[in-house]
Amino acid sequence: MKEPAQILHPLGGCDVDTYLAHLSQNSGFSRRSAPQRVVAALSVLARHPFSCLEKFRWEEKVNRHRVSVGPVFIVGHWRSGTTHLHNLLSHDPQFRFLDFGQTALPHNLLGGGSRGIARDMVASVLPKKRGYDNVELTIDTPQEEEMALGSLNPLGYYAAYYFPQNMLRHFARTVFFEGVTVEEIEGFKKAYLTLVKKLSLAHGGKQLLFKNPPSTARIRMLKELFPGARFIYIHRNPYEVYASSLNRYFRLMQAFAWQDFHDINFEEMVYHKYERLLTGYLEQRPSIPSADLVETTYEAITAKPREEIRRIYDVLKLPNQEEAFAKIDPYADSLRDYERNKYRMPRATVDRIQRDWAFSFREWPSELPGHIEVV
Numbered sequence: 061m062k063e064p065a066q067i068l069h070p071l072g073g074c075d076v077d078t079y080l081a082h083l084s085q086n087s088g089f090s091r092r093s094a095p096q097r098v099v100a101a102l103s104v105l106a107r108h109p110f111s112c113l114e115k116f117r118w119e120e121k122v123n124r125h126r127v128s129v130g131p132v133f134i135v136g137h138w139r140s141g142t143t144h145l146h147n148l149l150s151h152d153p154q155f156r157f158l159d160f161g162q163t164a165l166p167h168n169l170l171g172g173g174s175r176g177i178a179r180d181m182v183a184s185v186l187p188k189k190r191g192y193d194n195v196e197l198t199i200d201t202p203q204e205e206e207m208a209l210g211s212l213n214p215l216g217y218y219a220a221y222y223f224p225q226n227m228l229r230h231f232a233r234t235v236f237f238e239g240v241t242v243e244e245i246e247g248f249k250k251a252y253l254t255l256v257k258k259l260s261l262a263h264g265g266k267q268l269l270f271k272n273p274p275s276t277a278r279i280r281m282l283k284e285l286f287p288g289a290r291f292i293y294i295h296r297n298p299y300e301v302y303a304s305s306l307n308r309y310f311r312l313m314q315a316f317a318w319q320d321f322h323d324i325n326f327e328e329m330v331y332h333k334y335e336r337l338l339t340g341y342l343e344q345r346p347s348i349p350s351a352d353l354v355e356t357t358y359e360a361i362t363a364k365p366r367e368e369i370r371r372i373y374d375v376l377k378l379p380n381q382e383e384a385f386a387k388i389d390p391y392a393d394s395l396r397d398y399e400r401n402k403y404r405m406p407r408a409t410v411d412r413i414q415r416d417w418a419f420s421f422r423e424w425p426s427e428l429p430g431h432i433e434v435v
Contacts, residue, residue, distance in 0.1 A: 066315055069096045070218060072103030073165045073211040075111050079104045081214040086223040086319070093318040111167035118170045118258075125257045127268070130288025132376070134271035135279060137337055139304035140296035141358030142204075146271035148365060150202040151391045152384035156263035157202040158255075158270065166208035169258045204272040205255060212251035215244055217274040221316040224324055231333060235274050236340065253285060277340030280347050290376045291348060293341065296358035297426045298334070298417050299410070303403035305330045327409075331416055338420060351377070357424070365392040404433045 071079060079101070089097065132155070136142045150157045162169050210216020215237075220230040232238040237245050259268055275282060282289055306326055313321040345353065354375040360368040366389060373381050410428060414421065428434070 067096060067099055068103075069100045069222075069316065069318075070164060070207050070211065071222065072100035073167065073208075074100075074104055075167050075211075076104055076108055078211060078214055082210075082219065082222070085214060086219075086226065088225060088320075089318045090320045092320075097318060107165075107168060114168055114170055118261075122170075122254060122257045122261060125261050127256055127260045127286060127288075128265055129267040130290055131256060131268040131270055131286055132290050132292065132378075133275060133279070133282060134269070134292045134294065135276040135341070136273060136294040136296070137276065137301055137305075137334060138273045139301050139308060140273075141294045141361060142271045142273055144358070145292065145294050145356070145361055146202050146204075146269070148361070148369065148388055148392060149269055151387040152269075152380075153387060154267055154378075154380050154384065155269040156259070156266040157268065158205055158208065158259055159200045160203045161199045162259065162262075163203045163205060163208040164211075166212050166255055166258070169255075170262055202269075202271070205252075205270055206272050206274050208255050209248070209251050212255060213247045215240065215248040215251075218316070221312050222318050224313060224317050224321040225319045227324065227329060228332065231336075235277050235337065249281070249285060252282075256286070273337070276337050277344065279341070279353075280344045283348060283352075290352045291354075292372060292376075293345075293353065293355045294358060294361070295355065295424045297429055298413055298420050299405065299426070299428055299432055300358075300403075301334065302330055302409070302413055303405060303432065304401065305334075307401065307403075331412070334417060335419075342419075342423065351375075402431055402433075404435050407434055410434055 071082060074082070132149075134142050134146050134149070146157070149155060206217050210218045210222075215234050217231065217234045219234060220227045223230065229239075233240050234248075237248075256268065256270075260266075276293070279291055282291075309326040309329070354372050356368055356372060366385060369388065370381065370385075372378075373384070378384075420426075
């Protein structure tokens with residue numbers, strides 16, 4: 061069923077040059093997305109003076125600012141529990157994080173006139189829960205930085221959702237930097253540095269906590285940009301990742317796609333992206349010092365959150381554990397009744413997952429969960 065597109069779109073958070081770059085690099089927009097495209101363009105134009113004002117007032121300070129405490133980056137394939145872990149750790153008072161309003165409006169993160177009004181507009185149309193997993197969503201909820209990166213420069217993985225007819229191309233360009241110029245890569249690095257520095261300034265230099273699945277295959281680059289960075293990789297049972305990822309696509313397309321998406325084989329997208337992202341991570345993992353990287357699983361985090369998070373803190377030598385758990389524990393307890401989605405899976409799909417993702421089962425042994433019905 062074709063549903064109307066929601067009225068606000070992430071590209072409304074771009075500056076003029078980045079917005080025009082996205083349009084010039086893509087074509088074949090759907091009629092359904094026309095109102096969304098018009099509103100996004102109006103948003104970019106209306107915010108332009110305030111974005112310029114923020115740049116004028118803050119650019120020099122941002123460039124001079126040094127991120128003195130290495131950020132913590134949560135990485136892992138989509139639907140592997142990155143959001144759940146991010147939400148848990150964001151309750152630790154020693155961390156600061158990027159919220160939904162900031163990732164949607166990165167050009168107005170530090171002020172400049174339109175920040176409050178624009179945040180209120182985004183908040184007014186934001187659904188109370190994410191449609192594909194019932195996770196709570198508010199303007200202040202911790203969010204991944206990828207949306208902001210795509211508004212700060214033309215390279216950003218969300219382009220795969222905005223322009224799905226070129227999904228694999230955008231995936232290769234934005235995660236692995238294939239087919240891009242040196243100038244484009246430098247622009248992406250600058251965008252990442254600018255975003256992190258802005259957030260650090262906004263929070264008085266406090267330690268920052270990020271989560272971003274596309275960065276699972278960018279950890280070497282992030283370590284170069286932020287030498288003090290530490291990483292938490294979270295893994296989840298591949299059968300659940302497949303089913304949940306497939307379930308997620310239609311919701312994302314309804315919300316974000318500016319091209320028609322009804323002829324796209326999303327099953328093949330899931331197979332391809334999982335293999336490429338995780339093999340990319342495994343190739344880069346040896347380059348990260350063992351003291352700066354810890355691996356966990358969704359299953360361990362949900363079964364015994366306190367014990368597993370304490371282990372993560374011990375490996376990364378994160379301080380103030382008792383103060384952290386005084387805030388994390390009540391939030392974890394509030395999720396005890398959370399209902400996970402249930403799935404049915406054809407036997408042929410089970411067989412292909414076992415075959416195509418054999419490397420994952422060798423690295424992180426997993427069994428077919430009992431709550432997935434095989435038909």
